[in-house]
Structure formats: structure tokens, C-alpha cells
Amino acid sequence: DNALNLDGATAICPLLKTCMTLKELYLHNTGLGPFGGTFIAEALLEACQTGRASGTPYTLERFVLGRSRMETSGMKLADALAAIGTLVEVQIPQNGFDDESIVALFKACACNPNLEILNLSDNHGGHFQGGRAAARALKACTKLRVVKVNDLTFGEKGGLALAQGLIDGCPLLEILDAMNNNLTPKVGKAMVGLSGKTRLRWANLHCNEFGDEALETLIQALGDRTPATDSSEEYEDYYDSDEEEEPNDGDH
Numbered sequence: 001d002n003a004l005n006l007d008g009a010t011a012i013c014p015l016l017k018t019c020m021t022l023k024e025l026y027l028h029n030t031g032l033g034p035f036g037g038t039f040i041a042e043a044l045l046e047a048c049q050t051g052r053a054s055g056t057p058y059t060l061e062r063f064v065l066g067r068s069r070m071e072t073s074g075m076k077l078a079d080a081l082a083a084i085g086t087l088v089e090v091q092i093p094q095n096g097f098d099d100e101s102i103v104a105l106f107k108a109c110a111c112n113p114n115l116e117i118l119n120l121s122d123n124h125g126g127h128f129q130g131g132r133a134a135a136r137a138l139k140a141c142t143k144l145r146v147v148k149v150n151d152l153t154f155g156e157k158g159g160l161a162l163a164q165g166l167i168d169g170c171p172l173l174e175i176l177d178a179m180n181n182n183l184t185p186k187v188g189k190a191m192v193g194l195s196g197k198t199r200l201r202w203a204n205l206h207c208n209e210f211g212d213e214a215l216e217t218l219i220q221a222l223g224d225r226t227p228a229t230d231s232s233e234e235y236e237d238y239y240d241s242d243e244e245e246e247p248n249d250g251d252h
Contacts, residue, residue, distance in 0.1 A: 023059070023062065028067060032065070036070075040077075041079065041080040044060070047060075048083040059084075074105060075104050086112065086114065088143075099129060099130060115141040120148070127154060131158020136165065146174065147170065147173065149178050159184065167193040172199055176200065187208070192217060192222075194222060195221040203226055
């Protein structure tokens with residue numbers, strides 16, 4: 001949450017290229033822009049190449065870089081995330097990625113089989129190809145617990161692919177946010193299959209186009225695992241959830 005912008009990205013790249021023991025990288029809401037995002041991605045790629053050449057693999061585990069206007073740097077970032085291969089958390093929401101970048105990023109996530117937390121929500125692209133790429137990632141990453149893919153406009157075809165990926169994969173799924181994706185009644189009925197996810201405790205599917213019948217069927221199938229409103233306050237982004245609470249005045 002600091003305005004690093006392009007200058008900050010340039011300054012941090014030498015560290016990213018050489019710190020082979022880095023496990024967590026949090027650059028959320030830093031205003032990097034497409035050029036800064038490209039510099040970060042290229043630095044991560046260089047670190048991976050250095051690790052392979054030296055016999056000391058680069059094993060980054062957590063990558064959080066949302067709300068930073070990365071836009072056209074999505075393709076280069078996808079190359080970096082795919083090369084890393086050891087990620088357990090990827091959160092890159094609200095960056096204005098287009099369809100092509102979203103597809104590439106989902107494919108990159110599929111190259112990280114230990115992934116537990118995936119958040120590509122609220123980007124510009126997605127649609128059918130994005131839904132299909134998401135489904136492949138969901139099947140490949142069998143340790144996923146949190147999937148946030150809201151506001152990606154998957155539509156009916158992309159939504160059906162997504163639903164099938166969720167049902168066939170993600171045996172450990174606990175939290176799903178797929179609201180506002182133009183999902184149709186046919187997708188709503190397919191999502192009923194989520195009722196078989198024994199660990200699922202929260203599924204936000206609001207602001208779609210299910211229609212009354214499919215929505216009622218879905219609510220009956222998922223029960224209290226579906227929130228009453230479209231609020232996400234109960235389960236905020238995981239980059240906030242682990243922060244310690246501020247002590248009260250009476251705490252010492």
C-alpha cells in the first residue's frame with residue numbers, strides 16, 4: 001500500500017534478481033503500472049534462471065500484487081509465475097488484465113501444483129477462454145482452498161467450464177467467490193454440484209443471471225454456505241486476513 005510506481009519497481013528489481021531465499025513478495029496497491037509490472041516480472045524470471053543455473057532453485061511461495069494497474073504486463077507476469085512453480089498463494093486482483101493475459105495467468109497457475117490461494121478477481125478479461133483456462137488450473141492445483149474469480153465476465157460457456165473445473169477438481173475447496181460473472185441459469189444448475197464439496201463453507205455467487213428457479217435450487221443445495229447478500233466482508237482478501245488486530249487501549 002505504498003506508491004512505488006515505476007521508480008520503485010526499478011529500485012527493487014536488483015534485490016528480486018539476487019535474493020534466492022525470498023519466500024513472500026507483497027506489492028499490493030503500489031501503482032506499478034504496466035512498465036513497473038513488466039520490470040518485476042522480468043526480475044522474477046531472471047531469479048528463476050539464476051537458480052536453475054546455480055543448482056539452487058528459486059522457491060518463492062507467496063506473490064501478492066493487486067490493484068496496481070499492471071494491465072499489459074500480464075503476459076510477462078504469467079511467464080514468471082509459470083517459471084517459479086513453487087507458489088502456494090497468487091493474488092493479483094484489480095489490475096486491468098485483458099482476456100489474453102487472464103488465460104495466460106490461469107495457465108501459469110496450473111504450473112504451480114501446490115497452490116492453495118488463487119485470486120484473479122475483478123480484472124477486465126475472462127470470458128469463455130478464461131473460464132476454460134481457469135477450469136484447467138482448478139483441476140491441476142489439487143490443494144486449492146480459496147478461489148476468487150469474481151468479476152471476470154465468464155458468461156455461460158466460460159461459467160460451465162468453471163463449474164466443471166470446480167466440481168472435478170479442488171477437493172479441499174473452502175472459499176469460493178464467483179459473483180458478477182454473467183452466469184446463466186444453466187450455469188447455476190451446474191453449480192449445484194458444489195454441494196458435494198465437504199469442506200466448502202462460503203460460496204458467493206451473487207450478481208449473476210441465474211434466474212429464480214436456478215437460484216432457488218442453488219440456495220437449497222448449498223444452504224448456509226451461500227451468503228445472504230453479495231457482501232464479501234466475512235471473508236476479506238487473504239492479504240488482509242492474517243494481519244494482527246490493533247491492541248485495545250487496555251491491552252499491554
